[in-house]
Amino acid sequence: xxxxxxxxxxxxxxxxxxxxxxxxxxxxxxxxxxxxxxxxxxxxxxxxxxxxxxxxxxxxxxxxxxxxxxxxxxxxxxxxxxxxxxxxxxxxxxxxxxxxxxxxxxxxxxxxxxxxxxxxxxxxxxxxxxxxxxxxxxxxxxxxxxxxxxxxxxxxxxxxxxxxxxxxxxxxxxxxxxxxxxxxxxxxxxxxxxxxxxxxxxxxxxxxxxxxxxxxxxxxxxxxxxxxxxxxxxxxxxxxxxxxxxxxxxxxxxxxxxxxxxxxxxxxxxxxxxxxxxxxxxxxxxxxxxxxxxxxxxxxxxxxxxxxxxxx
Amino acid sequence: xxxxxxxxxxxxxxxxxxxxxxxxxxxxxxxxxxxxxxxxxxxxxxxxxxxxxxxxxxxxxxxxxxxxxxxxxxxxxxxxxxxxxxxxxxxxxxxxxxxxxxxxxxxxxxxxxxxxxxxxxxxxxxxxxxxxxxxxxxxxxxxxxxxxxxxxxxxxxxxxxxxxxxxxxxxxxxxxxxxxxxxxxxxxxxxxxxxxxxxxxxxxxxxxxxxxxxxxxxxxxxxxxxxxxxxxxxxxxxxxxxxxxxxxxxxxxxxxxxxxxxxxxxxxxxxxxxxxxxxxxxxxxxxxxxxxxxxxxxxxxxxxxxxxxxxxxxxxxxxxxxxx
Numbered sequence: 001x002x003x004x005x006x007x008x009x010x011x012x013x014x015x016x017x018x019x020x021x022x023x024x025x026x027x028x029x030x031x032x033x034x035x036x037x038x039x040x041x042x043x044x045x046x047x048x049x050x051x052x053x054x055x056x057x058x059x060x061x062x063x064x065x066x067x068x069x070x071x072x073x074x075x076x077x078x079x080x081x082x083x084x085x086x087x088x089x090x091x092x093x094x095x096x097x098x099x100x101x102x103x104x105x106x107x108x109x110x111x112x113x114x115x116x117x118x119x120x121x122x123x124x125x126x127x128x129x130x131x132x133x134x135x136x137x138x139x140x141x142x143x144x145x146x147x148x149x150x151x152x153x154x155x156x157x158x159x160x161x162x163x164x165x166x167x168x169x170x171x172x173x174x175x176x177x178x179x180x181x182x183x184x185x186x187x188x189x190x191x192x193x194x195x196x197x198x199x200x201x202x203x204x205x206x207x208x209x210x211x212x213x214x215x216x217x218x219x220x221x222x223x224x225x226x227x228x229x230x231x232x233x234x235x236x237x238x239x240x241x242x243x244x245x246x247x248x249x250x251x252x253x254x255x256x257x258x259x260x261x262x263x264x265x266x267x268x269x270x271x272x273x274x275x276x277x278x279x280x281x282x283x284x285x286x287x288x289x290x291x292x293x294x295x296x297x298x299x300x301x302x303x304x305x306x307x308x309x310x311x312x
Numbered sequence: 313x314x315x316x317x318x319x320x321x322x323x324x325x326x327x328x329x330x331x332x333x334x335x336x337x338x339x340x341x342x343x344x345x346x347x348x349x350x351x352x353x354x355x356x357x358x359x360x361x362x363x364x365x366x367x368x369x370x371x372x373x374x375x376x377x378x379x380x381x382x383x384x385x386x387x388x389x390x391x392x393x394x395x396x397x398x399x400x401x402x403x404x405x406x407x408x409x410x411x412x413x414x415x416x417x418x419x420x421x422x423x424x425x426x427x428x429x430x431x432x433x434x435x436x437x438x439x440x441x442x443x444x445x446x447x448x449x450x451x452x453x454x455x456x457x458x459x460x461x462x463x464x465x466x467x468x469x470x471x472x473x474x475x476x477x478x479x480x481x482x483x484x485x486x487x488x489x490x491x492x493x494x495x496x497x498x499x500x501x502x503x504x505x506x507x508x509x510x511x512x513x514x515x516x517x518x519x520x521x522x523x524x525x526x527x528x529x530x531x532x533x534x535x536x537x538x539x540x541x542x543x544x545x546x547x548x549x550x551x552x553x554x555x556x557x558x559x560x561x562x563x564x565x566x567x568x569x570x571x572x573x574x575x576x577x578x579x580x581x582x583x584x585x586x587x588x589x590x591x592x593x594x595x596x597x598x599x600x601x602x603x604x605x606x607x608x609x610x611x612x613x614x615x616x617x618x619x620x621x622x623x624x625x626x627x628x629x630x631x632x633x634x635x636x
Contacts, residue, residue, distance in 0.1 A: 137492070143489065
């Protein structure tokens, strides 16, 4: 009974908190930052993703979750930082090589390849197909055997995701939820070590959500590590083993799903630390600025000093 | 009335120009139809390939195989020059660069300073000698119903169509292979394909090279019986090619070939009909206006086609339905 007791199994070393080391990390991220103009979108000092578990990355809109995903998977380049999968550095590795090393992602806005059939979509996810090279592609005999294997694997996955009846349809004819399923199934064709799902539940109807959750749990049972982005905290609680909370580009809390939601930092992240502060007043602004260590603190103090004599 | 123009129009089926455009359109279909590369400079590839062949043949006296190799290598280098800086970027950069590069090629070869090599505005004559030396046909007149050809004329027509058929079979095989699957995936969404571990930029480059080489070889077929004229490789050539692939179906192999035949036959036919009407004073235009008017007719036909049959003649209705 190794895996079923995850609720009590301790994943981290020491007390849960932002950047806590894990007993068996698969992905280790160090000081990754990304700025867009003057805005710091991502500023992650240290984070580790536990192997063989489902980790949820949550946070309010604009917290930098997707940007962080893009950075880790090579779809965007960070200003600073290093990260490694099973000890192999992935910094500066192009997106396609990241995928080949066993870290496959999906997208928030589903990217089904519309004018390819469902089956062709699936086959595209496979690895070690020699016929993908130009010259071998010219001789069917060189890749037919592998193609049959790939097709069998794809049929198996499609059956699991209940898309097997759609295999000859264009992906464009699928519903939004079915495209999400297809994208997830396609990502699994390469048998990745780490699957990164960017909002897998977004825009999916409640019935399909249940089945999606089931698929994510199945991934874990197959030994795949899952990292997924989600808004909905309740969704997270049902399947995640570990939760990482991001806000304003930083990791503000980490922990078990049952406890992390009670963390004041998480409530702050979602509701805002100063949801009862009057930002219309300078004293209110000062309070917030001091709290987040804003460089504007000095300016606000000056401004208050300027305004105080006026008031008198 | 003289109905000779019908035979004349039908003879377009065997014209080297039709054959060349079929091949170049096939290359453009690889770019645009299958890979989604917006290449607006196919005429540039045609010019580079043609000049590489003609210069090495007439100026350097290279044998046919070497001149053909020069044509292929020239097209590959042109593809690399255009592709390396642009293929990593968004799709529209390629179209801007290719349309400009094609014009740069055309103006460059016309430069007086290098006219001794490129022939300037006059182009290059006489690149057919090495090709015709291989002609095994007996020296008689060949009557084929739609025209009478001497042995040189028949030789280029036979070789030209064989090249087109071989090229079409190669493209058909490629597009049914896993290689073609990746390329078509890139057309749909290159980030998705990238996320599945495929080197998207390299596949786009391969596609650009493949289609470009077909464009280069196409010119060889066109210029062997005539001559190489720089102004035949302006932007209008690229747009003729787009007309052809939209006519036949951009995501098919047969489409560009049949599209080219229809394009040239219809153009010749409309010319014949117009001159018949003009010479019999049935329509109030002069014979000078007749030339542009046939292109207006072609333009209207193209619009009707895109509106009512966007997938082209051979395209799959379902594909066009979803892309709309």
